[in-house]
Amino acid sequence: MDAVRVALLREVLAGTQWPADARRFAGSLRRCAAPAGGSLLLVGTEQYEPWHLAAHLVDEAAWSGLPELAPTLVRHRVPAGAPPHLSVGLGRLEGARRGHTLLVVAPDRPGEGLLERVHGARRAGATVLSLDGGDPDLAALAHDALSVRESAGELDLDTVQHLVSAAAGENSLPEQRGPRRLRDRLARLADRLTAPPPSRW
Numbered sequence: 001m002d003a004v005r006v007a008l009l010r011e012v013l014a015g016t017q018w019p020a021d022a023r024r025f026a027g028s029l030r031r032c033a034a035p036a037g038g039s040l041l042l043v044g045t046e047q048y049e050p051w052h053l054a055a056h057l058v059d060e061a062a063w064s065g066l067p068e069l070a071p072t073l074v075r076h077r078v079p080a081g082a083p084p085h086l087s088v089g090l091g092r093l094e095g096a097r098r099g100h101t102l103l104v105v106a107p108d109r110p111g112e113g114l115l116e117r118v119h120g121a122r123r124a125g126a127t128v129l130s131l132d133g134g135d136p137d138l139a140a141l142a143h144d145a146l147s148v149r150e151s152a153g154e155l156d157l158d159t160v161q162h163l164v165s166a167a168a169g170e171n172s173l174p175e176q177r178g179p180r181r182l183r184d185r186l187a188r189l190a191d192r193l194t195a196p197p198p199s200r201w
Contacts, residue, residue, distance in 0.1 A: 004019065007124065008091045014100065016155070017064030018155055018160065018163055019163065019167075021048050021146060022146070022160065022163035022164045022166075022167045023130070023167045023170070025131075025146040025167075026073055026164050026165075026167035026168040026170070027167075028129060028143075029069075029101070029103065029129060029164070029168050030066070030069070030168055031059075032101040032127045032129065033066075033068045033101050034068060034142075039072060039096075039099075039100050039101070040057075040068065040069065040070070040071040040072065040100075040101050040103065041071065041072050041074050041092060041093065041096060041100060041101065041102045041103065041126075041186060042054050042057070042071035042073050042105070043073075043074040043075075043090075043093065043102065043103070043104055043105070044076075044106065045076075045104045045105075045106045045107070045108065045110045045111065045113070045114060046076045046077075046111055046114070047106065047108065047109075048106065048107050048108070049073075049075060049076070050073070050105040051073060051086075052132075052158070052161065053161045053164075053165060054071055054073040054103060054131050056161070056162065056165035056166075057069050057070060057071050057165050057168065058070045058071075058175070059165075060165050060168055060169035061169070062156055063169055064170070066168075066169060069168055069169065071103065071179060072085075072088055072092065073085070073086060073088060074088050074089070074091070074093060075087075075088060075089060075090070075091060076114075077089075078154040087118045090113075090114075090117060092099075093117040093118070094117065094120065094121075096121035096124060096126040097121075097124040097125050097126060098124070098125030098126065099125070099126075100121070100125075100126040100127070101126065101127045102118060102121050102122075102126050102127070102128050102129070102130075103129045103130075103131070104118060104128065104129070104130045104132070104138060104142070105130075105131045105132070105157070105161065106130065106131075106132045106133065106135060106138055107132070107133045107148075107167065108133055108135075109133075109135050109137075109138075110135065110137075110138055111176065113161070115137055115138065115141065118138070118141050119141055122141055122143075128141050128142045128143055128145050129142060129143035129144050129145070129146075130145040130146070130147075130149050131145075131146050131148070131157065131161060131164065131197065132145060132148070133147065133148060133149065133157065134144075134147045134148070134149045146160065146164070148160050
């Protein structure tokens with residue numbers, strides 16, 4: 001069964017630059033989120049909340065032995081009664097400074113309010129990474145960006161987020177490396193790409 005899922009994944013990605021691009025971007029994410037680097041903050045736009053990516057990064061943090069990959073999800077609106085890990089509002093960005101990493105996921109143009117907060121965090125010394133739909137203003141603020149232009153026939157942003165989260169955990173402990181480990185990771189990623197979305201994180 002693993003072999004079938006891996007073959008399907010390879011067929012989807014064959015001949016594209018996405019595996020290499022995802023690995024490069026994930027490498028930036030790993031370096032910035034390293035224990036010496038501080039907190040990883042994950043934020044989307046007012047219309048798009050990257051809770052799915054947050055859940056996968058939490059999984060990768062556990063599977064790979066890299067707890068620093070588990071992000072704090074920063075939300076534009078926090079509903080009453082939300083659990084603590086889903087109760088962090090935009091005010092958290094105002095406390096971002098050197099040693100913090102801000103990962104922005106924006107399929108469409110982010111609002112001016114978010115751009116101002118991201119700019120403020122960068123000015124305060126935070127590292128800004130962006131997974132986006134090609135917005136030039138966000139790209140100008142980011143220290144590293146991976147843009148997905150679906151209109152150009154590229155993969156969709158959700159699929160690229162899966163690739164990035166899986167690649168982020170590749171820097172695993174030595175005893176976890178090897179063919180079996182890699183096959184397991186590819187099988188998990190294929191599962192994600194071919195299964196319905198999980199229940200709300």
